[in-house]
Amino acid sequence: MPARKSATASDSQPLIGVVALQGAAAEHVAAFRRAGARAVEVRVPADLDGVDAVALPGGESTTMSHLLRTSGLFDALSERLAGGMPAFGTCAGMILLAVDVLDGRPDQRCFGAIDISVRRNAFGRQVASFEAELTADGLDEPFKAVFIRAPWVERAGDSVEVLAEITPASNSSTDGVPSSVPVLCRSGPILVSSFHPELTADDRIHQLFLDMVGASMAR
Template sequence: MNVRPSVGVLALQGDVREHLAALESAGADPVTIRRESELAGVQALVIPGGESTTMSRLLQVFDLLEPIRERLAQGMPAYGSCAGMILLASEVLDTRADAVQLGGLDITVRRNAFGRQVHSFETDLTVDGIDDGPVRAVFIRAPWVERTGDGVTVLASVPPSPEAEPEAVDRVVAVRQGNVLATSFHPEVTGDHRVHQHFVQMIVARA
């Protein structure tokens, strides 16, 4: 019998419900995480899209910053979309001076790099490790990656398209380092759960 991995979704702010549904469809047993005791009971963690500086502050208010950092250092698999990528980065440009990061990825990201809400767009991306064709990527006030450190694998960059602004083309928007995965875009809102399936496979492989 296949055992469904227990995956927490950080439920302080952001599109939590969408990730819970995607993980359920992808073969995981998802639960919401708001306390350290809840974090201790899961094998992996998803950090959803939302407002990264608000989530940064709430991580401290709910005493989750250091526990998550410790679990990441111990090898816990994690996936962050949009704001989740920002929080997982080791360095963030264009953010508040008091914002904190989890440091799960040796990358530098630029917050709101694609512009304001009116500059949100969709495009088809080829993502390494995702089979059966391109992924429809939804970018909403999204970051992009400006630097990748040793051990970070680039999984996707923005292709030329009528939807993408010229400065967005070739920007890195999906990366992996060890057990940590991050995307600038929001696969949880499209109904295509292949990115979440890929993450669940990462969890199972580690187990």
């Protein structure tokens, strides 16, 4: 369908579906296209047809969980993720892909696609948003990461590779602030970040995910 193709993309490039129920979906689409992939917005289950991988953007995780259910996307995505479809979750997207949300609402549902436990808004409220230079495995140079009401990872399972960590500031919302916390993790075909790589002009995190998608498609 023509709407599923960028102006310069070919059918040999992966097609990334960006869940567009809330958050910075358009920014993710633009970043994936700059990195050389095709990308489309996903709002209903039929939009997943032909998609090779999915991205879940930032936003408000409880609202996104509700919208995923009411749109019918939650079950459709669960089935695709269980079948091994690669996924990239940023901020709220990371929360939705996690196994455990330590301070989530009782009715909040997550996909359990990566064995991590996350804490919502762990770095503080909106006024505590910040940028930081991160050193990440797989990147030659530091990445300027944008943290907005961001979660962090409090537990990473044995199957999870921690690619980047950060030392939280003392104004974080969690008592007993740890010396460092994971903010970029990978497990199998799943990549998650506490921060918003789509809000920068640096597309290396998106390219890292596209490399994972390519490896998955080659199997």
